[in-house]
Amino acid sequence: MTTIQSETFTVHRAEGTSNVSAILPPTGHFINGSFVPATVSGNLIDVVNPATEEIITSVQAGTAADVDAAVAAAVEAQKTWGATTPKERADVLNLIANIIEDNRAAFEVIESANTGKPRAVAEDDVTSTIDTFRFMAGASRTLTSMAGGDYATDHTSVILREPVGVVGVITPWNYPLLMAAWKIAPILAAGNSIVMKPSEQTPLSTLKLVELLAGRIPDGILNVVTGQGRTVGQRLSEHPDIALVALTGSVVSGQAVAKTAARSVKRVHLELGGKAPVVVFPDADLQAAAAGVRNAGYWNAGQDCGAACRVLVHESVAEEFTQYLAEEVGSLVVGAPDAGEAVEMGPMISRPHFERVKEALAEARSAGLTIAVGGSALEGTGFFIEPTVITGVPAGAPIATHEIFGPVVTVETFSTTEEAVRRANESPYGLSASVWTRDSSLSLRVPKQLDFGTVWVNAHLVLANEVPWGGFKGSGYGRDLSLYALDDYSRTKHVMINHGA
Ligand code: NAD
Numbered sequence: 001m002t003t004i005q006s007e008t009f010t011v012h013r014a015e016g017t018s019n020v021s022a023i024l025p026p027t028g029h030f031i032n033g034s035f036v037p038a039t040v041s042g043n044l045i046d047v048v049n050p051a052t053e054e055i056i057t058s059v060q061a062g063t064a065a066d067v068d069a070a071v072a073a074a075v076e077a078q079k080t081w082g083a084t085t086p087k088e089r090a091d092v093l094n095l096i097a098n099i100i101e102d103n104r105a106a107f108e109v110i111e112s113a114n115t116g117k118p119r120a121v122a123e124d125d126v127t128s129t130i131d132t133f134r135f136m137a138g139a140s141r142t143l144t145s146m147a148g149g150d151y152a153t154d155h156t157s158v159i160l161r162e163p164v165g166v167v168g169v170i171t172p173w174n175y176p177l178l179m180a181a182w183k184i185a186p187i188l189a190a191g192n193s194i195v196m197k198p199s200e201q202t203p204l205s206t207l208k209l210v211e212l213l214a215g216r217i218p219d220g221i222l223n224v225v226t227g228q229g230r231t232v233g234q235r236l237s238e239h240p241d242i243a244l245v246a247l248t249g250s251v252v253s254g255q256a257v258a259k260t261a262a263r264s265v266k267r268v269h270l271e272l273g274g275k276a277p278v279v280v281f282p283d284a285d286l287q288a289a290a291a292g293v294r295n296a297g298y299w300n301a302g303q304d305c306g307a308a309c310r311v312l313v314h315e316s317v318a319e320e321f322t323q324y325l326a327e328e329v330g331s332l333v334v335g336a337p338d339a340g341e342a343v344e345m346g347p348m349i350s351r352p353h354f355e356r357v358k359e360a361l362a363e364a365r366s367a368g369l370t371i372a373v374g375g376s377a378l379e380g381t382g383f384f385i386e387p388t389v390i391t392g393v394p395a396g397a398p399i400a401t402h403e404i405f406g407p408v409v410t411v412e413t414f415s416t417t418e419e420a421v422r423r424a425n426e427s428p429y430g431l432s433a434s435v436w437t438r439d440s441s442l443s444l445r446v447p448k449q450l451d452f453g454t455v456w457v458n459a460h461l462v463l464a465n466e467v468p469w470g471g472f473k474g475s476g477y478g479r480d481l482s483l484y485a486l487d488d489y490s491r492t493k494h495v496m497i498n499h500g501a
Contacts, residue, residue, distance in 0.1 A: 009386045011378050012335025012343055020049075020056060020113040023106045025207035027059045029066050029226060032073035033219030035211070039065040045200050045227070050116040050347045051336035051382045059203050062227030067235040070195040070223035074166040075241050077220025078193035082163045086141040089189055092217050093137035096184075097130045099212050104130075107205055111177055112337035114204045116346035116382070119337050121300055128463070129181040132481070135465035140189035143486055154500030160493040163191030164267065165243035167489065168236030170229065170257065171206070172249045173199035173349050174303045174405075179248050180206050182469075184222060186485035187246070193221045195242070197232045201350055229253055237261045244269060244489070248305075250403075251428075251474050269488055270476030271469075273403045274305040274431030277424040278460060279446065280313040280321055281417075284436035288458065290324035292436070293409060296460035298332055298387050301345050302407040305475075306432040308460040310400050312420050315413040322372060322391055322411055329373045329409070332387045347383040348406060354383035357406035364390050364399050374407070401427055417442065421449045430472030434460040453479075 028035040037060075044058040060066075081089075100107060107129075108122040117125075145159040167187045171179045176198060187194055198206040203226045210224050225232050233253070237245050237260035246269035247257050254270040261268045278297075280289050296308035313321045335343035348354040358377050365371065374386030391411045393400050400410045414420040424433060432454040435446045447455035453471045456462060463469060463481070470479040478488050 008330050009332075009334050009374060009378060011380060011382060011384050012333065012339035014336045014338030020109050023109060023208070024057055025204065025211040027057055027207065027226070029060060029062055029070065030207065030210040030214070030222075030224040031066075031070045032077070032223065033214055036069075039063055039069070047114060047201070047204060048350065049113050050349050053381050053383075056113055056204070059200075059207070059226040061200075062197070062225040062232045064231065064235040066225045066227070067195065067232055067239060070225050071166060071239050071241050073220040074193040074195050074223055077218060078163065078166055078191075081188075081193055081218055081221045082191040084191065086143070089191065090137040090141050093133045093140070093185060093189060095216060096213060097133035097137070099216065100126065100133070100209070101130050103208075103212055106208060107177060110204045110208055114202045115173065115176065115349060117300055117337060118335075118343045118346055119341065120344070121346075122337070125175055125178045129178050131465050132178070132181040132185045136185035136189040136486070139483055139486060143483065145492060152496070154498060156497050156499060158495045158497070160495060161490050162493055164489060164491050165192060166241055167192045167194050168239065168242045168245040169194055169196040170233050170236060170245070170247040170249060170253070171196070171198050173202040174300060174305075176202040177205040177209065180209065182248070182480040182485075183246050187489045188221060190486050190489040192489055193223075195223045195225060195236060197225055197227065197229075197236060200226065200228050229256075233257065234260060237266070238263065240264055242266060246478065247271070248480075254476055269478030271305070271478065271480055272431075272471065272474060272476035273405075273429055274307070274471065274475050275310055275401060275403050275427050275429045276306055276308055276432045276434065276452070276460070277427070278308045278311045279420050279424055279433065279435045280311060280317070281420075281435070281437040281439065281442060282314040282317045283438050284317075285438065285458070286317055286321045287324050289436040290321060290328045292434070292460050293325055294328035294332065296434075297409040298329065298345050298407050299461060301348065301385070302409075303349060303405050304461070306454070306461050307405075308434060309404065309409050311409060311411045312414050312423055313411060314420075315415050318411070318413045322389070325389055325409070325411070326372050329387045329389050334378065334384055334387065336382065345387060345407060348385060349383070351383060353405070354385065357385050357404055357408065360399060360404045360406070360408065361385075361388065367397065367399075369393055369397070369399070372411075395423055396426070403429070417446065421446060425451045428474040431475035432456070432471075
């Protein structure tokens with residue numbers, strides 16, 4: 001097998017500085033349609049560009065009092081918003097889509113500066129964000145409930161679908177704008193209002209969004225409080241006037257939210273971590289599978305809950321597949337977002353995360369695993385890690401079962417289909433998986449046996465707004481995207497009318 005030397009990778013760096021400062025949003029909390037100062041001033045969180053390590057700006061570290069003010073606005077606004085027709089709500093969602101589209105360049109620049117992601121990834125995020133709002137605008141107008149009917153003599157039943165009320169939303173740093181859209185669009189479409197906390201590391205695209213929406217959508221239906229999970233997120237999870245809290249983030253944060261929410265018997269919607277297996281059968285198109293992992297394992301620098309990060313390949317084709325994979329991964333171009341269109345992979349989001357990924361690589365080395373490609377941090381400014389492939393990984397190795405959330409793909413082998421399914425399912429996560437085969441029987445049988453919320457066949461990380469996204473087991477519960485998200489953010493009410501004598 002070819003070992004590609006780590007010298008292959010260099011960081012492409014931008015000449016000059018990014019043009020983000022001219023388009024930065026205000027940095028207060030956004031409550032009832034305008035930016036307001038924090039209740040406690042002077043508590044600030046620095047927002048860092050992970051490609052340059054420069055501080056872009058600072059945002060408010062919100063408090064419980066800030067959340068309470070936002071919830072009060074959301075409660076008031078929801079009374080009117082919840083009574084609007086699907087068409088009126090769809091008009092607002094289409095307006096949001098149009099505003100994002102008209103300002104897409106600003107969103108791409110802000111998202112790239114705040115996350116370090118290549119411009120192509122930011123462009124894809126913005127395109128998907130616009131489509132999420134457009135899809136939910138249309139979908140909300142088609143939503144129906146079970147038909148009414150006569151189920152008791154002289155009684156007619158009607159099933160109503162209602163908003164749940166005020167929804168608390170907590171988003172992560174990997175796709176700040178897109179993850180916000182996945183929540184905002186269905187939650188507003190279903191007639192709820194929102195108090196949202198973006199990740200303290202990446203609040204800028206969310207603040208830009210509300211800056212552009214101010215005065216153009218009803219005041220108070222979308223409020224944003226910036227700050228830490230342990231304060232702002234905690235208050236959202238416990239607030240008595242919040243009916244449901246939706247979080248996309250790590251398992252630990254999901255557990256904290258669910259535990260707190262239990263005290264007020266709040267509904268919880270959790271999109272948590274993942275460790276997606278990629279099961280490659282001997283009859284698969286091995287080159288296509290390797291190209292698929294190149295894209296889906298290293299997209300957003302592997303900082304993706306659905307990343308194709310754990311290959312299980314049949315032992316008879318392992319060497320050939322790994323050769324293709326090494327060639328594919330060895331050709332990835334690493335760099336800062338402003339360093340040109342060729343850049344495919346950016347840095348880790350922060351220094352602590354960079355250190356965690358380095359630690360996982362050091363553990364792999366000390367466990368005697370083979371680093372076929374990459375395996376190290378890249379020199380210089382920014383939190384860059386080489387695209388990495390680790391082979392010879394034994395069953396149950398921690399590196400193959402725990403989320404690394406970086407550009408690291410591990411390769412294990414299997415000998416029977418039964419073993420491949422069992423090993424793939426031996427994971428605390430259940431978000432997504434892929435199966436690579438040309439056998440029509442395997443392409444249906446194996447996905448049915450895999451315990452994951454999404455299973456792709458001969459593809460990985462292909463998403464569409466029409467189909468649900470969400471996990472099983474440790475990856476949480478609740479569904480983003482599709483009509484299922486609208487279901488999650490509404491409630492049904494049975495009205496039974498006695499029309500007997
Ligand atoms: P994180 O859990 O550290 O943070 C996510 C959000 O939760 C942040 O806004 C954070 O401030 C908040 N938070 C943290 N502790 C909290 C608490 N005790 N109470 C309330 N809120 C709290 O996650 P992250 O590092 O920002 O994102 C990476 C994680 O997100 C990964 O595990 C990834 O797999 C997961 N993720 C999942 C999906 C999905 O669709 N399933 C999508 C994207 C990311």
